[in-house]
């Protein structure tokens with residue numbers, strides 16, 4: 001793995017109202033080798049060239065230590081929006097694990113977004129963080145079907161493995177949920193897929209699900225996606241071009257129906273699915289802190 005220079009790794013503070021209550025963003029790695037055909041982080045506007053080559057920030061843990069020490073406000077440090085923090089290199093380099101130890105040391109909360117069950121290695125740290133602040137682990141799950149998963153997300157834990165990981169986390173009282181996105185028009189945008197993901201999420205102990213019934217396409221990321229369609233779904237590129245042209249937002253033609261199905265299942269199974277409710281539910285898990293104070 002290559003290393004690159006960075007001055008800071010933890011972002012400026014934000015109020016966290018829009019994205020799972022996370023106040024800070026952290027990207028230890030640059031690029032991702034998980035190969036999801038729809039990945040938005042490939043877009044030119046982010047300037048991550050050679051996207052599939054994972055690079056780590058040199059002296060990442062020293063920089064994170066300084067960043068966390070110097071912040072005025074505590075909050076939730078989220079990671080996983082631009083690059084999966086549990087890529088295969090993490091097994092050896094343990095930079096995400098090192099960052100979690102610092103999050104614990106400086107009494108922040110943590111939010112993870114991943115598609116890898118390597119995250120289970122760090123349950124001990126999530127449990128420790130949860131005693132003082134919030135700890136949440138989110139999985140993206142786009143298809144219930146492992147064979148389709150292997151085609152559209154080729155280098156990462158299968159859907160069934162992600163569900164098993166959710167169960168283990170939930171059994172350990174870690175707040176966990178499922179991001180059902182992107183839903184790719186004409187590929188995984190069917191009712192059964194949505195119903196099955198929600199049911200399996202509930203069965204395995206997820207606390208929430210949240211959807212987006214479409215995919216965004218732009219710049220070189222669109223080119224990459226179309227190239228993958230040519231290889232893996234011959235003929236489908238032309239349908240995308242016909243229906244969406246150069247649009248950035250490509251909603252499934254079924255999106256209204258799918259949302260109704262989604263909402264009906266969530267209500268039926270009593271699963272939280274709106275961002276504000278998810279944030280409220282996450283904050284309520286901080287009760288562990290009070291219990292531990294009374295226990296002393």
Ligand code: SF4
Pocket residue numbers: 032033034035036038039040041081082083084115156
């Ligand atoms: S795991 Fe996330 S960052 Fe990595 S390729 Fe897939 S969508 Fe992109």
